[in-house]
Amino acid sequence: xxxxxxxxxxxxxxxxxxxxxxxxxxxxxxxxxxxxxxxxxxxxxxxxxxxxxxxxxxxxxxxxxxxxxxxxxxxxxxxxxxxxxxxxxxxxxxxxxxxxxxxxxxxxxxxxxxxxxxxxxxxxxxxxxxxxxxxxxxxxxxxxxxxxxxxxxxxxxxxxxxxxxxxxxxxxxxxxxxxxxxxxxxxxxxxxxxxxxxxxxxxxxxxxxxxxxxxxxxxxxxxxxxxxxxxxxxxxxxxxxxxxxxxxxxxxxxxxxxxxxxxxxxxxxxxxxxxxxxxxxxxxxxxxxxxxxxxxxxxxxxxxxxxxxxxxxxxxxxxxxxxxxxxxxxxxxxxxxxxxxxxxxxxxxxxxxxxxxxxxxxxxxxxxxxxxxxxxxxxxxxxxxxxxxxxxxxxxxxxxxxxxxxxxxxxxxxxxxxxxxxx
Ligand code: GDP
Ligand code: IMO
Ligand code: MG
Numbered sequence: 001x002x003x004x005x006x007x008x009x010x011x012x013x014x015x016x017x018x019x020x021x022x023x024x025x026x027x028x029x030x031x032x033x034x035x036x037x038x039x040x041x042x043x044x045x046x047x048x049x050x051x052x053x054x055x056x057x058x059x060x061x062x063x064x065x066x067x068x069x070x071x072x073x074x075x076x077x078x079x080x081x082x083x084x085x086x087x088x089x090x091x092x093x094x095x096x097x098x099x100x101x102x103x104x105x106x107x108x109x110x111x112x113x114x115x116x117x118x119x120x121x122x123x124x125x126x127x128x129x130x131x132x133x134x135x136x137x138x139x140x141x142x143x144x145x146x147x148x149x150x151x152x153x154x155x156x157x158x159x160x161x162x163x164x165x166x167x168x169x170x171x172x173x174x175x176x177x178x179x180x181x182x183x184x185x186x187x188x189x190x191x192x193x194x195x196x197x198x199x200x201x202x203x204x205x206x207x208x209x210x211x212x213x214x215x216x217x218x219x220x221x222x223x224x225x226x227x228x229x230x231x232x233x234x235x236x237x238x239x240x241x242x243x244x245x246x247x248x249x250x251x252x253x254x255x256x257x258x259x260x261x262x263x264x265x266x267x268x269x270x271x272x273x274x275x276x277x278x279x280x281x282x283x284x285x286x287x288x289x290x291x292x293x294x295x296x297x298x299x300x301x302x303x304x305x306x307x308x309x310x311x312x313x314x315x316x317x318x319x320x321x322x323x324x325x326x327x328x329x330x331x332x333x334x335x336x337x338x339x340x341x342x343x344x345x346x347x348x349x350x351x352x353x354x355x356x357x358x359x360x361x362x363x364x365x366x367x368x369x370x371x372x373x374x375x376x377x378x379x380x381x382x383x384x385x386x387x388x389x390x391x392x393x394x395x396x397x398x399x400x401x402x403x404x405x406x407x408x409x410x411x412x413x414x415x416x417x418x419x420x421x422x423x
Contacts, residue, residue, distance in 0.1 A: 001260045001423050003218045005248050008225030009264030009318045011234075011272040013298070013305065015330035015408055016265045017041025020057035020221045022413060023263075026423040028216040029065045030058025031208065033251030034241040035223035036073035036107060036136070037082075038129040040299025044411040050089055051299050054079050055098070056221050059086060065096070065211075067204050070103035071241065071251020073136040074148060075112075076193035083196065093200070100197065101204040101253070102149040108161070109186050110168050111135035117176040126237055127274025129300050137240035139164060148201055151194040158187045205253040212257050217423055220248045220259065226318040234363060237276025244322035263405065263422070264324035266315060268332045271305040273298045277363035280308035280344045294334040309342045309370065312399045317357040319400050326420060328406035329393065333380065333415070336389075341375040343395065344368040355399075371395075380409040383417070 004023065008014045021043045024030045037053035043060065044050075050060070054074065058064040068074065086093060111132030119125055128134065139145040144164045150157050161183045172180045181189070211218060224243040227233045232244050241247060245262050249255050269290055272278045281287070287307045290296070296305035318324065335341060346355045347366035357363065373395060376388035385393075385407075393404050405420035 001217075002215060003212070003220070003257070003259050004422060005220040005222060005245050005259050005262045007222040007245055007262055007264050007322050007324065008228075008243065009266045009315060009322070009324060009327060010225045010270055011227045012223075012225040013040070013271055013273070014225060014265040014267045015328070016222060017043050017052060017057045018330070018408065018411065018413075019263070019265055019328050019406065020219065021060060022416060023219055023422055024056075024058030024064050025061050026217065027058060027064060027219040029067060029208070029211050029218045030056040031067040031069055031218065031220050031252045032056045032072055032223065033069040033220055034071045034243060034247040035239065036131060036133050037075050037078040038131045038133045038239060038300060039223035041221075041223070042299050042411070045413060048089065050085065052086075053082055053300060055082055055086060058219060058221070059091060059093070059098070060089070062091075062097070066098045067208065067252070068100040068104060069204055069208075069252040070101040071247060071253075072101070072104050073107050073133055073140070073241075074100070074104040075107040075131065076151065076190060076197055078131070080193060080196055095199045095202070098200050099202050099204050099207055100148065100200045102147065102201040104148045105136055105140040106146040106148060106151060106190065107132040107136045108146060108164070109181055109189070110165060111139065113178065113180055114168060114171065117172075117178055121176060124236060125275055127276070131300075134240040146190075148197070151190045152198055152201070154187060154191045157191060158183055161187050208252060208254055212254065220252055222247070226264075226322045227314065229321070232321040232359070234276050237274065244318075261325040261422070262323050264318060264322065264327040265330060266327045267330050268310060268335050269294075270308045270311050270314075271296050273301070273303050273305050278306055278308060279314070279347065279363055279366050279368045280311045281306050282308045286340070289338075290334060294331055309344055310396070311344045311357075311368070312396070313344065313347055313355050313357040315396075316355065316400050319402060320356070324402055326403045326405035327400070328408060329396065329404045330408040332378070332389070332407055333409040335376070336379070336409070337377050338375050341373045341392065342370040343373060345371045345399065378409070380415070
């Protein structure tokens, strides 16, 4: 295999960082292609915990080139902070091992302000991360966006920011009545931040084109999850990018290139941060138990993650929506030893029983139907799994029609078992 896309198959935080780090060890290039620093990808190495928001999770391997493609929305301030974190972990980043597309869209202060104001005062609360992601993608699509290459030329930057601010100013002054920086202040801030970034800015399209032509092994690291996809997700409670496999082609900039396999990272239960429907959400002590044992707090915002049983109709949908070819089942250690084990295998909806959460279904109106499985009590000290856990895995594989290629049972690199070969 030469290329693999790693995609979150639920509402994010499935353990993509850990799996990308492990598979990145076998690759030449790891690429982030959408989203921004709304992502929080955790990697644990020994007693060190590194949370990456923008920099690809292959960065811990010195032979790996990390690429941030043009589909990413890029906050220069967040990047400067992350650069320090990574350098603090003993990794030196140079223009050889980190390449950022000069066509990334820049998240401006105005984008962050608008995100915050809308969440606080607007008619619909999405529960965003407040990082300015949606407003930045809006600027890009409406062709008013600031690109990374723009921040290296102060005069050009001032002109673009002035054009960008015209409409927003009306919102800041009249609707939200909030303070905002002048164009000169914002231009000076971004221009200053640009100094440290300039060395990494490049034409990543040509770099990836060459890498693929030279048969290099490329791993595409998705952020968020399919259910947060702007088109395939639970709209409007989604993020603003194409989080599913389709985003790789446009966001990394590899149109026409083959992606050999798509690995869906799947938590053995379900979590969600922010607002929106969640059919299997648990509001009782079981949900609280999973939340506590799984340390289910957002890696970016620290918010509590809502928890529930594994939702197979949703998973069946994401397999189709993102063309998944196998899944990695993570956090099995959290379910191990529980008194009960349930999976949702169908919904009752409008008097019918359905087993796939096709779009058009109002998820806030479905009744989840559960199957009780025999709980497993594995401690994962040997290579073999208990019959109960094998049955749980089989149940999932049979339902979704693709294999569980990886199981993970702890945050550390060693706490993983490959059931299938990747690279
Ligand atoms: P990502 O956004 O998909 O990369 O996931 P996050 O890093 O936001 O959240 C996943 C959390 O679960 C992190 O704290 C990981 O260290 C942790 N983790 C990953 N896999 C496992 C696992 O199999 N078991 C346990 N207990 N923790 C895991
Ligand atoms: P990783 O890559 C979980 C959620 C937010 C909110 C919605 C929109 O770590 O899995 P946004 O700030 O993107 O406009 O927020 O999307 N969200 C995530 N939830 N994991 C993430 O990333 C997320 N990134 C955004 O909580 O509900
Ligand atoms: Mg996360």
